[in-house]
Amino acid sequence: MYSIGDLEAFTAVARFHGVSQAARALNIAPATVSHRISKLEHALRITLFYRTSRALTLTDEGRIFYERVEAILADLRQAEQEAGSGTTxxxxxxxxxxxxxxxxxxxxxxxxxxxxxxxxxxxxxxxxxxxxxxxxxxxxxxxxxxxxxxxxxxxxxxxxxDRLICASPDFLNRHGVPKTFEHLADAPWVSLPWQQRIDVTDAGGRKRTIRLARNVEVSSSSALTDGAANGLGLAIKSRLAIKRELDEGVLVEVLPGRLHSPEAxxxxxxxxxxxxxxxxxxxxxxxxxxxxxx
Known part of the structure; x- marks a missing residue:
């Protein structure tokens, strides 16, 4: 059978990818760490690490075991601390x-x-x-x-x-309010790198795919909100992400209900x-x- 010390040696080797580093962290001899890992593998009847001359990396079985053991040891340390200090x-x-x-x-x-x-x-x-x-x-x-x-x-x-199409009042004053999915295809957009096209529902209830005219591309959702609020184009946003802007009128929803499968x-x-x-x-x-x- 294996002990808590064996499990601690295993998690240390998994974190540091080596016996020597784990031994220094645990303040024990490298030979002791190696012995504990071998003992654990023998008890479990699985190989926990791929061994090379440069590092030890977890096998698939070792990774699953590590994720469970790390949580158990953390709970055990927490229980010891609470028992000793009387705190929760x-x-x-x-x-x-x-x-x-x-x-x-x-x-x-x-x-x-x-x-x-x-x-x-x-x-x-x-x-x-x-x-x-x-x-x-x-x-x-x-x-x-x-x-x-x-x-x-x-x-x-x-x-x-849910997700929605939005724009600033200034943008809509300058470019007009889109009323059809064709208008969406012709309008400038602010978008994230992966927002290359969207699915919308036309007036007849049919699904249509629109390729976005991405005039401004940004790398973060915060920048996407800022770009839309500054009138750079239409944008697709989560309603919760821009609730404040919608409530304050900084952004307004465009063509409500036209995004296909907007649930988010x-x-x-x-x-x-x-x-x-x-x-x-x-x-x-x-x-x-x-x-x-x-």
């Missing part, structure tokens, strides 16, 4: 990815209270608009927008949302193979609260 405050590190507008408009306003309750819990946010592969990029969980296709993730819907729910997701720990549960609750008033 969480410690450790949590890595989360989401779009920048979700972080700034929904999550950031909730973080001061979270930090006061758990000052020893550190948070790391990867705020990007692209779809992040959680396991490959070391993220514990994510908030995503749109239809989910990855069956390897567990998901909880935070709220409903907001989800809290995490890898299915990862055991849910208290840190992840805490942040899921924060996320639920952040979107509760939507």
């Amino acid at each position: 405050q969480l410690r450790g590190h949590l890595r989360v990815t989401m779009s920048p507008w979700i972080l700034s408009r929904f999550i950031m306003p909730k973080l001061a209270t979270l930090r006061q309750a758990h000052p020893d819990l550190t948070l790391e946010f990867l705020a990007v608009d692209r779809m992040v592969a959680l396991a490959e990029e070391g993220q514990d969980c994510a908030i995503r927008v749109g239809q989910l296709a990855d069956s390897a993730l567990r998901a909880q819907k935070l709220c409903d949302n 729910p907001v989800w809290f997701v995490y890898p299915a193979e990862v055991r849910t720990g208290r840190k992840l549960e805490l942040f899921r609750n924060v996320s639920v609260e952040a979107f509760s008033a939507v």
Whole structure:
């Protein structure tokens, strides 16, 4: 059978990709680390690492085992700390990815209270608009927008949302208000790199695909909002991302109901193979609260 020390040696080697580095981190001899890894592999009857002269990298079985063991050890350390200090405050590190507008408009306003309750819990946010592969990029969980296709993730819907076409009043005054899908095809657009075409529904209820005249291309959703608000073109945005601009009249919706399949729910997701720990549960609750008033 294996021990907690064997598991700690395994996770250290997985993090540092080598026995010597893991040994220094654990303050034990490299031979001890190697022995513990061999003992663990023998007990599990699987190969945990691919071994080369330069590094050790996890096998597929080793990666699955690592993701589960890391969460278990984190919970164990948390339990030891709570038992010794009599506190329920969480410690450790949590890595989360989401779009920048979700972080700034929904999550950031909730973080001061979270930090006061758990000052020893550190948070790391990867705020990007692209779809992040959680396991490959070391993220514990994510908030995503749109239809989910990855069956390897567990998901909880935070709220409903949809995408829409929008523009500034100044742009519409200068270019006219589009009334047909042909007008959309002829109009200038502000767009993200992957927004090359859109599907719309014409007056007869038929699906039509329009190639966008991308006069201005930007790399972030925040810049997309700014470009549309400054009258540079039409844009496709999540309604929740520009709710403030819509309420204030900075942006207005164009051709409501004409986008084909506009549904874009907001989800809290995490890898299915990862055991849910208290840190992840805490942040899921924060996320639920952040979107509760939507």
